[in-house]
Amino acid sequence: MITHHPAEELLAAYAAGSLDEATSLAMATHLTLCPACRAVHDDFEALGGVLVCENAADTLKPDALAATLGMIRAAGSGVADSGVADSGVATVMRPQPSTVATAGSSLLPLPLQYYVGGDLAAAKWRPLGPGIHHMPLIADGAASARLLRIAPGRSVFEHSHEGNEITIVLRGSYSAGGENFRRGDLEMADGTVSHRPVAGSEDICVCLAVTDAPLRFGNFLGRVMQPFIGI
Ligand SMILES: [Zn+2]
Structure with missing residues (x-):
């Protein structure tokens, strides 16, 4: 049971690809282990896709973030299914390491295994x-x-x-x-x-x-x- 999570600003920055490599690795590691933050991150990624598609970033009202997130959440999986979240732009924006996977039976999440050269024994x-x-x-x-x-x-x-x-x-x-x-x-x-x-x-x-x-x-x-x- 995970009880300590990153701030939403950090999840948004990760989804936007604006974090340095070391901080991105931390976010990828936490997201691998935390389904709750994966859901929030997916919302931000979908939101990024919407903003890029509509070119609306310069004309946002103060409540645009909450309103758009509400629309995305209300639409359930429809946004992701529409391809917005996986658009080419969103993929380019995604930082490396980008693997957001579940941890499975490994002790080290996959993004960390890439740097360590294997699981913890390595x-x-x-x-x-x-x-x-x-x-x-x-x-x-x-x-x-x-x-x-x-x-x-x-x-x-x-x-x-x-x-x-x-x-x-x-x-x-x-x-x-x-x-x-x-x-x-x-x-x-x-x-x-x-x-x-x-x-x-x-x-x-x-x-x-x-x-x-x-x-x-x-x-x-x-x-x-x-x-x-x-x-
Ligand atoms: Zn979390």
Whole structure:
């Protein structure tokens, strides 16, 4: 049961193809695991197709988004069946990785397997700290994506953020800020959030972590390690 989801603005930006590669990977990963957000994303994609087809983006009324989404939802699957959602324009707008699939029996969603080179057993871990390993996946300027593996009960260094951080749980769980995050849950953190995620004691915790700017570590060891680990 997924209880933490991305903001609708992020789903809309993903549908419009305007996110960087690392953030797109986070969205593709969450959508693979979350049917509720897939439905919202499909609405936005259909909406994008409608706007492109009608060339109406410059003349929108303030309530156009809600009104058009209402029309799409009222039409049920009719919009998708009409081919609007799968028009050539919408396909070009779709970011890479674009795979929105169900997770099946794999631990890693398909978009992640493309970067890892297989399911979780194929991951090549590097030590990051006591009980913590990572596998960098994308380093694109300030933006980065990595898998994190945290031993049961261990914690990541306390840190805050220069930019945005998205964390998605793939295995096990972690707690941060009084909340619990499980498989498929997505946590968003920005410069206002300082947290120290602690892995659940029942299993190792594996997460996808995406940042668009360096983290700010609250302790000396974290700051000393930062240049070596590239976070
Ligand atoms: Zn969701």
